[in-house]
Amino acid sequence: xxxxxxxxxxxxxxxxxxxxxxxxxxxxxxxxxxxxxxxxxxxxxxxxxxxxxxxxxxxxxxxxxxxxxxxxxxxxxxxxxxxxxxxxxxxxxxxxxxxxxxxxxxxxxxxxxxxxxxxxxxxxxxxxxxxxxxxxxxxxxxxxxxxxxxxxxxxxxxxxxxxxxxxxxxxxxxxxxxxxxxxxxxxxxxxxxxxxxxxxxxxxxxxxxxxxxxxxxxxxxxxxxxxxxxxxxxxxxxxxxxxxxxx
Amino acid sequence: xxxxxxxxxxxxxxxxxxxxxxxxxxxxxxxxxxxxxxxxxxxxxxxxxxxxxxxxxxxxxxxxxxxxxxxxxxxxxxxxxxxxxxxxxxxxxxxxxxxxxxxxxxxxxxxxxxxxxxxxxxxxxxxxxxxxxxxxxxxxxxxxxxxxxxxxxxxxxxxxxxx
Numbered sequence: 229x230x231x232x233x234x235x236x237x238x239x240x241x242x243x244x245x246x247x248x249x250x251x252x253x254x255x256x257x258x259x260x261x262x263x264x265x266x267x268x269x270x271x272x273x274x275x276x277x278x279x280x281x282x283x284x285x286x287x288x289x290x291x292x293x294x295x296x297x298x299x300x301x302x303x304x305x306x307x308x309x310x311x312x313x314x315x316x317x318x319x320x321x322x323x324x325x326x327x328x329x330x331x332x333x334x335x336x337x338x339x340x341x342x343x344x345x346x347x348x349x350x351x352x353x354x355x356x357x358x359x360x361x362x363x364x365x366x367x368x369x370x371x372x373x374x375x376x377x378x379x380x381x382x383x384x385x386x387x388x389x390x391x392x393x394x395x396x397x398x399x400x401x402x403x404x405x406x407x408x409x410x411x412x413x414x415x416x417x418x419x420x421x422x423x424x425x426x427x428x429x430x431x432x433x434x435x436x437x438x439x440x441x442x443x444x445x446x447x448x449x450x451x452x453x454x455x456x457x458x459x460x461x462x463x464x465x466x467x468x469x470x471x472x473x474x475x
Numbered sequence: 476x477x478x479x480x481x482x483x484x485x486x487x488x489x490x491x492x493x494x495x496x497x498x499x500x501x502x503x504x505x506x507x508x509x510x511x512x513x514x515x516x517x518x519x520x521x522x523x524x525x526x527x528x529x530x531x532x533x534x535x536x537x538x539x540x541x542x543x544x545x546x547x548x549x550x551x552x553x554x555x556x557x558x559x560x561x562x563x564x565x566x567x568x569x570x571x572x573x574x575x576x577x578x579x580x581x582x583x584x585x586x587x588x589x590x591x592x593x594x595x596x597x598x599x600x601x602x603x604x605x606x607x608x609x610x611x612x613x614x615x616x617x618x619x620x621x622x623x624x625x626x627x628x629x630x631x632x633x634x635x636x637x638x
Contacts, residue, residue: 322506346478
């Protein structure tokens with residue numbers, strides 16, 4: 229996928245570059261550009277909440293209002309989808325939301341790296357959620373958890389047919405969840421890079437057209453970044469609800 | 476695609492775990508308690524204000540009720556007073572009316588008595604005039620001098636007929 233004019237591939241932005249080489253027990257766990265942007269996401273979240281909760285006024289300032297908005301947004305999402313019992317997982321969902329949100333948004337900056345555009349990261353998060361939800365489900369309901377795969381109110385004949393499908397859709401959850409985030413981030417960044425490449429290759433006059441397209445797609449990608457963070461957190465809530473309440 | 480290069484997987488997974496745990500600690504131990512505290516505090520203040528407003532409203536309602544009760548009592552008392560005074564005035568007025576009408580009646584009776592007296596006197600004098608006239612007429616026409624007693628009797632009989 230070499231670009232003819234610039235020689236840059238749109239995939240180049242996804243290359244993992246070690247910044248500090250670390251080797252632990254035979255594993256290469258170098259501090260990379262991906263780890264750096266994870267650090268930025270953590271730092272940005274920490275800074276936001278630190279700044280927002282420094283004064284803790286009755287009438288919130290801008291930063292505090294932002295933090296409260298995020299808090300209540302996620303808290304309501306957890307409460308509405310999993311009920312009050314699900315609120316004990318609120319810190320996890322809130323962390324997940326903020327981590328993905330800042331990972332996506334910071335990745336949109338020029339020269340930035342988007343760690344959510346790597347399938348291994350999204351898959352790790354999705355598999356962790358899948359395993360956690362399954363463990364919570366068995367811990368709460370024991371073998372009764374299998375009733376999740378039997379559609380409620382279905383006659384026996386239909387239930388026998390539907391149960392494998394339900395089981396399959398349950399097992400496929402981490403795949404769809406990780407692919408959704410990964411593919412959205414990947415496609416958006418590739419598209420931006422390709423369009424930006426056209427700006428260079430078409431020159432100042434005709435380059436205006438792809439430039440405007442880059443502008444529009446950037447707005448779209450900001451929206452996608454927010455929506456995908458929301459979707460990931462929302463699906464986590466829905467899966468948690470299944471584990472807590474079965475149906 | 477760099478995404479499918481397994482050589483970076485260990486590093487990515489390791490730092491993902493480290494950073495996610497770090498962020499979880501920050502969110503769970505610092506951000507959520509602090510923001511939750513602010514929200515709780517605000518909710519409590521608002522609830523307190525609402526409670527106080529409700530309490531003040533109840534007090535106001537009570538004050539209004541007390542006022543209205545006092546007002547109604549005062550009005551009732553005023554009516555009582557008015558009725559008592561009216562009754563007193565009526566008694567006085569009745570007494571005065573009776574007194575005056577008694578006086579008037581007495582005067583009327585006196586006046587009637589006086590009129591009766593005057594009438595009797597007038598009738599007496601008419602009898603004398605009639606007797607004198609009758610005697611003069613008899614003397615002039617018949618040249619007789621009638622007995623005074625007979626003339627008086629005749630006049631009295633005539634007057635009796637006229638009545």
